[in-house]
Amino acid sequence: MPASAQPPVRGLPAVYFNDPAIFHRAKEEVFFRTWQYACHASQLPAPGDYLTFTLFDQDIVVLRDRGDTLRAFYNVCQHRGHRLLEGSGNRRLLVCPYHAWSYGLDGRLKGAPGSDAVDGFDPGEICIPSIRLEEFLGFVFVNLDDGASSMDRCYPGVREAILALCPDIRERSLADEHSTEEGCNWLVAVENYNECYHCKGAHPDFAEGVIDPASYGVLPFGDGKVLVHSSRPARGDSAWYDVSGSDYGSFYLWPATSIQIYPGCVVNNYHWRPLAVDGTRVCRSWFSRDGQVDDVLRQVIELDRNTTFAEDLVLLRNVQRGIRSRGYRPGPLIISPDGGIDNELSIACLHRWLREAVDGNSSPTRAPT
Structure with missing residues (x-):
């Protein structure tokens, strides 16, 4: 050489x-x-449609809310950590199968059985953490890094x-x-x-x-x-x-x-x-x-x-x-x-x-x- x-x-x-x-x-x-591919927008055509997937040890749900906006959340109840949803489908509310805490399609807590008897319990303070989402030419991506640059960047x-x-x-x-x-x-x-x-x-x-x-x-x-x-x-x-x-x-x-x-x-x-x-x-x-x-x-x-x-x-x-x-x-x-x-x-x-x-x-x- x-x-x-x-x-x-x-x-x-x-x-x-x-x-x-x-x-x-x-x-x-x-x-x-x-940015990780989640699904295609055509898989969630109607409000309430959702789809779940797992990235390593993180369970994620992607859904279309009442305002026709695609959103992504960590698929975990804020009560005691049970997974909220399985597979795909359509829901008006996200209801935890463990203790029936229910969330709106915006991730905000709507109801928790027995919470009226708990002093200081404020459902307005409880929300499922969201995940960044972008639709890119119909392809839906998520990013667990809140500070990441956009897909176009x-x-x-x-x-x-x-x-x-x-x-x-x-x-x-x-x-x-x-x-x-x-x-x-x-x-x-x-x-x-x-x-x-x-x-x-x-x-x-x-x-x-x-x-x-x-x-x-x-x-x-x-x-x-x-x-x-x-x-x-x-x-x-x-x-x-x-x-x-x-x-x-x-x-x-x-x-x-x-x-x-x-x-x-x-x-x-x-x-x-x-x-x-x-x-x-x-x-x-x-x-x-x-x-x-x-x-x-x-x-x-x-x-x-x-x-x-x-x-x-x-x-x-x-x-x-x-x-x-x-x-x-x-x-x-x-x-x-x-x-x-x-x-x-x-x-x-x-x-x-x-x-x-x-x-x-x-x-x-x-x-x-």
């Missing part, structure tokens, strides 16, 4: 994927301080870039959703999603049926923690469906959400929920103008699920097993600033963002000289 040359950047040491302490720091410093330019690809994206509704447990650390999952170095060998159907590999690339976007995948549509008879109408674009929003526009304005997304240091649930959602799955969308969903989605599960579980090996030594990343499909610049970005959050160090791991 010439004396002036920099040694190549290596992947993260295995400890970042296997250590419960680092996983805990990622929970506190990454996931509890960033965290991900500058993304809104405009998505609208340029799919101007009517706000008119879409959820049409189909499926999820599974991937058997790996969350970073293994988002690494795999954010590079297509493996696509030609591992995902031949995607590489020929959706994108044009010769034009594919994944690069950092703007000044935020965003990675953009871009490509021309698949060419010729190999395309899964009529891909005319738009190019391919995918916008990965650190740390655990992607909004994708398949060619022809087929809107879909991924989001990931860490379950354990070696467990992650991935959810795959598809959207249409009427919330229905027509024959073309059904074909795309089934092809995706039976090829790329299923193939990635095998890869991810093998990688998680491999990085537990005592013989694993992270090799150099294949990095080109010019992009292209055979490129892991995006992986170096993910590693830098994680290290900034969990240990305050963004320096890349270099191979020894």
Whole structure:
């Protein structure tokens, strides 16, 4: 190696994927301080509609109030800590199943059995703590950090870039959703999603049926923690469906959400929920103008699920097993600033963002000289 040359950047040491302490720091410093996908606005069309989910050990409810405003709250009764709601549905009041304390859709306490006999009991002082919520082109996000910047400041330019690809994206509704447990650390999952170095060998159907590999690339976007995948549509008879109408674009929003526009304005997304240091649930959602799955969308969903989605599960579980090996030594990343499909610049970005959050160090791991 010439004396002036920099040694190549290596992947993260295995400890970042296997250590419960680092996983805990990622929970506190990454996931509890960033925007997390909750649901799509179309899932809560009427006042009183609600949906619950869990982020690590935090139970959250998203609902539409009487004024047609979307709100998010911690899903916990302020009396003695019981979870208020399960699943999804519609409620006029949020009633705790433990002692029947009831709250309005604004989170304020409405009633507590027996409280009239308690001197100084003031229901006006009791409210379920709210969580920051933003609707972003129909996608609903929450942030547990009250001081966090808005989504447009965290991900500058993304809104405009998505609208340029799919101007009517706000008119879409959820049409189909499926999820599974991937058997790996969350970073293994988002690494795999954010590079297509493996696509030609591992995902031949995607590489020929959706994108044009010769034009594919994944690069950092703007000044935020965003990675953009871009490509021309698949060419010729190999395309899964009529891909005319738009190019391919995918916008990965650190740390655990992607909004994708398949060619022809087929809107879909991924989001990931860490379950354990070696467990992650991935959810795959598809959207249409009427919330229905027509024959073309059904074909795309089934092809995706039976090829790329299923193939990635095998890869991810093998990688998680491999990085537990005592013989694993992270090799150099294949990095080109010019992009292209055979490129892991995006992986170096993910590693830098994680290290900034969990240990305050963004320096890349270099191979020894």
